[in-house]
Amino acid sequence: MKFKLEATDPKSNARAGLVTTDHGTIETPIFMPVGTAAAVKAVHKHELIEDIKAQIILGNTYHLYLRPGLDILEKAGGLHSFNGFTRPQLTDSGGYQVYSLADSRKISESGVSFKSHIDGMKLFFTPERVMDIQRTIGADIIMAFDECTPYPCDYEYAKNSMERTHRWLKRCCERFDGTDAKYGYDQTLFPIVQGSTYTDLRKQSAEFIASQNREGNAIGGLSVGEPAEEMYAMTDVVTAILPKDKPRYLMGVGTPVNILENIALGIDMFDCVMPTRNARNGMLFTSEGIINIRNAKWQDDFSPIDPNGTSYVDSGYSKAYLRHLIISKEILGAQIASIHNLAFYLWLVGEARKHIIAGDFASWKNTMVKKLDYRL
Amino acid sequence: MKFKLEATDPKSNARAGLVTTDHGTIETPIFMPVGTAAAVKAVHKHELIEDIKAQIILGNTYHLYLRPGLDILEKAGGLHSFNGFTRPQLTDSGGYQVYSLADSRKISESGVSFKSHIDGMKLFFTPERVMDIQRTIGADIIMAFDECTPYPCDYEYAKNSMERTHRWLKRCCERFDGTDAKYGYDQTLFPIVQGSTYTDLRKQSAEFIASQNREGNAIGGLSVGEPAEEMYAMTDVVTAILPKDKPRYLMGVGTPVNILENIALGIDMFDCVMPTRNARNGMLFTSEGIINIRNAKWQDDFSPIDPNGTSYVDSGYSKAYLRHLIISKEILGAQIASIHNLAFYLWLVGEARKHIIAGDFASWKNTMVKKLDYRL
Ligand SMILES: [Zn+2]
Numbered sequence: 001m002k003f004k005l006e007a008t009d010p011k012s013n014a015r016a017g018l019v020t021t022d023h024g025t026i027e028t029p030i031f032m033p034v035g036t037a038a039a040v041k042a043v044h045k046h047e048l049i050e051d052i053k054a055q056i057i058l059g060n061t062y063h064l065y066l067r068p069g070l071d072i073l074e075k076a077g078g079l080h081s082f083n084g085f086t087r088p089q090l091t092d093s094g095g096y097q098v099y100s101l102a103d104s105r106k107i108s109e110s111g112v113s114f115k116s117h118i119d120g121m122k123l124f125f126t127p128e129r130v131m132d133i134q135r136t137i138g139a140d141i142i143m144a145f146d147e148c149t150p151y152p153c154d155y156e157y158a159k160n161s162m163e164r165t166h167r168w169l170k171r172c173c174e175r176f177d178g179t180d181a182k183y184g185y186d187q188t189l190f191p192i193v194q195g196s197t198y199t200d201l202r203k204q205s206a207e208f209i210a211s212q213n214r215e216g217n218a219i220g221g222l223s224v225g226e227p228a229e230e231m232y233a234m235t236d237v238v239t240a241i242l243p244k245d246k247p248r249y250l251m252g253v254g255t256p257v258n259i260l261e262n263i264a265l266g267i268d269m270f271d272c273v274m275p276t277r278n279a280r281n282g283m284l285f286t287s288e289g290i291i292n293i294r295n296a297k298w299q300d301d302f303s304p305i306d307p308n309g310t311s312y313v314d315s316g317y318s319k320a321y322l323r324h325l326i327i328s329k330e331i332l333g334a335q336i337a338s339i340h341n342l343a344f345y346l347w348l349v350g351e352a353r354k355h356i357i358a359g360d361f362a363s364w365k366n367t368m369v370k371k372l373d374y375r376l
Numbered sequence: 377m378k379f380k381l382e383a384t385d386p387k388s389n390a391r392a393g394l395v396t397t398d399h400g401t402i403e404t405p406i407f408m409p410v411g412t413a414a415a416v417k418a419v420h421k422h423e424l425i426e427d428i429k430a431q432i433i434l435g436n437t438y439h440l441y442l443r444p445g446l447d448i449l450e451k452a453g454g455l456h457s458f459n460g461f462t463r464p465q466l467t468d469s470g471g472y473q474v475y476s477l478a479d480s481r482k483i484s485e486s487g488v489s490f491k492s493h494i495d496g497m498k499l500f501f502t503p504e505r506v507m508d509i510q511r512t513i514g515a516d517i518i519m520a521f522d523e524c525t526p527y528p529c530d531y532e533y534a535k536n537s538m539e540r541t542h543r544w545l546k547r548c549c550e551r552f553d554g555t556d557a558k559y560g561y562d563q564t565l566f567p568i569v570q571g572s573t574y575t576d577l578r579k580q581s582a583e584f585i586a587s588q589n590r591e592g593n594a595i596g597g598l599s600v601g602e603p604a605e606e607m608y609a610m611t612d613v614v615t616a617i618l619p620k621d622k623p624r625y626l627m628g629v630g631t632p633v634n635i636l637e638n639i640a641l642g643i644d645m646f647d648c649v650m651p652t653r654n655a656r657n658g659m660l661f662t663s664e665g666i667i668n669i670r671n672a673k674w675q676d677d678f679s680p681i682d683p684n685g686t687s688y689v690d691s692g693y694s695k696a697y698l699r700h701l702i703i704s705k706e707i708l709g710a711q712i713a714s715i716h717n718l719a720f721y722l723w724l725v726g727e728a729r730k731h732i733i734a735g736d737f738a739s740w741k742n743t744m745v746k747k748l749d750y751r752l
């Protein structure tokens with residue numbers, strides 16, 4: 001993997017760059033649609049490319065490990081062959097899902113034991129095992145196995161957990177560096193900064209992560225319920241320490257406003273289930289604000305879903321029709337809203353990139369964030 | 377509406393024709409994908425046209441009446457404007473759904489009282505009301521309000537019900553002929569032959585329906601649980617009586633084999649939820665037989681879904697991937713399988729049409745029906 005820093009905004013820490021993997025180049029800042037189980041929910045792969053303009057998607061190791069399982073992914077020749085998305089892909093480490101989904105998890109120095117949320121099967125993930133699993137899944141960018149602390153989290157727990165995450169990182173790196181990619185293209189490992197909402201822990205963690213000198217770095221444990229201001233404060237502390245010449249990935253973030261604010265703080269990569277999950281519930285993000293399409297005010301509004309939208313669904317379907325589909329729980333409603341929201345997120349980071357390169361990101365961002373939260 | 381009979385198979389009663397409506401011409405025999413609530417489940421409208429090659433789709437009056445409701449459909453300018461499918465559309469009369477879905481229905485000479493399956497609201501459908509409703513929905517072809525008898529049905533009930541359906545038909549025709557289309561294009565009313573599985577009743581009903589001299593005729597009350605041989609016997613009795621110069625629509629049928637056998641008996645139009653409903657459960661219809669994609673044998677079969685398939689999903693996704701999506705209840709699985717099955721149904725009727733025109737339908741049909749039921 002290579003990273004080229006192309007431009008930095010003069011009035012913020014926002015950056016534009018290029019991340020190059022063996023599956024192609026990603027223009028940053030970028031948003032990665034979440035394809036939990038080797039598929040972005042309700043979206044065809046050609047729609048990801050042609051309509052949404054996705055440059056990279058994310059898969060969840062925990063889900064892929066359970067279904068379809070490593071045996072099938074390996075026989076397929078890895079995740080790209082399996083799901084047919086030939087652009088870059090990233091997998092998380094399963095850490096977040098193990099803590100939020102699995103039953104009766106038990107953490108120890110060696111790893112985490114837990115039960116599958118699907119069939120209750122007992123499983124045990126160690127840092128080494130998670131590297132092996134991600135080698136077999138075959139994403140271009142893979143993540144270290146960490147503990148994602150909840151919010152709020154007491155200082156003592158956050159500190160111990162962070163230190164264990166650091167010890168686990170060393171084991172991840174050792175295993176990763178001692179094994180080869182399986183499918184003829186390179187993989188790279190991103191470590192994850194933890195430390196909850198404690199400035200001193202975040203600093204300590206960022207310094208440790210930076211010292212590992214990997215090709216890119218991630219920030220985890222945010223967007224777990226803390227106020228946005230705390231999230232931004234932590235991002236700010238961490239990006240001041242992480243090296244400038246490597247991409248920075250803020251995991252699981254967030255709303256359109258969260259994304260712009262964190263771009264301003266120097267983040268290059270994002271993922272979040274929000275655009276797809278909220279789409280299925282009828283919440284649409286637009287450049288003028290948020291639409292709850294279930295609201296009765298849209299029932300006889302036959303205007304296009306989003307006159308400023310960039311994907312064909314925005315002009316090809318009306319608000320009244322989409323409202324009817326969502327209210328009627330028609331699958332097509334989820335399809336239309338998911339394409340809209342993802343295309344909007346990709347448009348938003350693309351615009352941010354243009355403004356960073358043009359040098360007027362900060363003022364554009366301040367104008368946008370006022371509109372993005374408005375309830376239409 | 378116009379119907380042009382183009383060709384009749386020399387060795388069966390199969391026919392090829394053209395049905396022309398103000399929204400375009402339909403080549404028969406034709407299969408109509410079911411778009412219950414103004415949407416074919418899991419399928420975009422451009423996929424209906426480009427990938428599935430749908431020429432006409434069907435909406436359900438009962439569902440459309442409940443959601444989005446007549447007020448919104450009328451404000452939209454009718455069903456075509458509302459769902460954006462600009463080719464012909466047909467609506468059933470709600471009769472079938474009133475009997476199969478609604479609660480505490482009560483039938484009388486004037487009409488049927490029932491409760492909505494959505495919110496329990498008390499409703500009353502009369503033949504006149506159902507004509508008015510379908511005028512407002514605005515499909516090109518609309519159906520008479522009938523009673524669809526269950527199977528088995530005792531003779532006395534079937535006879536009384538048929539006679540009431542005939543009396544209701546007169547009221548339907550009177551109301552329909554006394555009202556105008558609302559949106560500037562023509563609508564036509566198809567009456568429905570009933571009579572359960574009783575040859576003498578079916579004959580009597582077909583004669584009565586034929587005598588009404590509408591632009592097309594339908595056969596209802598079949599594919600409700602009776603053996604296929606009884607269905608074919610009833611179709612045969614009825615098509616011998618219905619006029620040759622008008623299209624014949626067999627409602628709610630059926631499997632690929634059912635469709636070919638009924639084409640051989642002189643049916644021109646079909647609809648069924650089977651290709652879409654079964655798709656969502658992982659059952660795929662192909663020219664070589666039926667695939668239950670949930671079967672473990674497909675889990676590491678990375679070959680295309682259907683090498684003989686005509687839509688892009690057939691070559692664009694593998695069996696193993698589709699199996700994974702269906703097992704994981706991913707929406708994308710329903711999308712892929714629905715496009716495949718509908719494209720297959722449209723391919724099947726298109727092939728039938730070619731063979732009718734070529735004059736070798738009967739032998740082609742006999743070869744095909746042996747393969748279509750085979751479990752792959
Ligand atoms: Zn999130």
Ligand SMILES: [Zn+2]
Pocket residue numbers: 599628629630647648649650
């Ligand atoms: Zn059916």
